[in-house]
Amino acid sequence: MIELRGRQRPGRARIPLVLALLCATSGAVADCATFTIIGDRIEFPLAGIEGDAEAGARVAQDRQRGDCVICHQLPLPNDRFHGNLGPDLTTVGARLSAAQIRLRVAANRQLNQESIMPDYCLSGDRHRVAPAHRDRPLLTAREIEDLVVWLSTLGNPETQP
Numbered sequence: 001m002i003e004l005r006g007r008q009r010p011g012r013a014r015i016p017l018v019l020a021l022l023c024a025t026s027g028a029v030a031d032c033a034t035f036t037i038i039g040d041r042i043e044f045p046l047a048g049i050e051g052d053a054e055a056g057a058r059v060a061q062d063r064q065r066g067d068c069v070i071c072h073q074l075p076l077p078n079d080r081f082h083g084n085l086g087p088d089l090t091t092v093g094a095r096l097s098a099a100q101i102r103l104r105v106a107a108n109r110q111l112n113q114e115s116i117m118p119d120y121c122l123s124g125d126r127h128r129v130a131p132a133h134r135d136r137p138l139l140t141a142r143e144i145e146d147l148v149v150w151l152s153t154l155g156n157p158e159t160q161p
Contacts, residue, residue, distance in 0.1 A: 032121040032137040032144065037110055041099035045148075046106065046121065046141035056150025059143045066139060066147060071117065075154060086117060091155025098152045105144050105151075120144055 033046035045051070060068040061076055068074060071086035092101065103111055106121035118126060120139040139147070153159040 032139060033141040035106065037103060037107065040103060040111060041097065042102040042106060043099045045145050049142050049145045051145030051149035053150040053153055056146035059147050060150065065143060089151060089154060093152045093154040093156030093159065098148050101151050102148045105147055
């Protein structure tokens with residue numbers, strides 16, 4: 001279930017939020033975890049899980065799971081062909097907090113309805129999905145938290161050796 005707090009956008013931005021809340025409440029959306037959106041972030045780790053940066057790098061590279069490199073430039077030496085549809089994430093940890101990254105990975109369309117990036121924690125509002133994957137989130141809460149921790153280290157001088 002999603003709970004929204006803080007500044008709300010006027011107009012049509014509320015419609016998907018209301019629909020997401022209705023779906024989550026009715027059980028039609030299979031969320032990977034319950035979370036609260038406050039402004040532009042999800043402040044607390046999903047399901048209270050502490051992520052692992054090394055596991056997050058593996059999720060980002062995994063073509064069957066996160067597959068972040070299909071759209072984003074990342075500092076991953078093993079993947080030569082990085083996408084350019086999404087923003088360059090090589091220094092995302094210097095620009096965004098872990099809470100801001102968490103929202104962008106878990107439920108990006110709650111922040112930007114026009115985004116082509118899927119909501120990795122929410123299963124609703126996806127099109128042309130194989131029957132075996134319908135009504136299931138793309139990533140688990142653990143995988144999202146692993147990604148959040150790893151992405152938070154990128155370009156962040158506080159986390160560099």
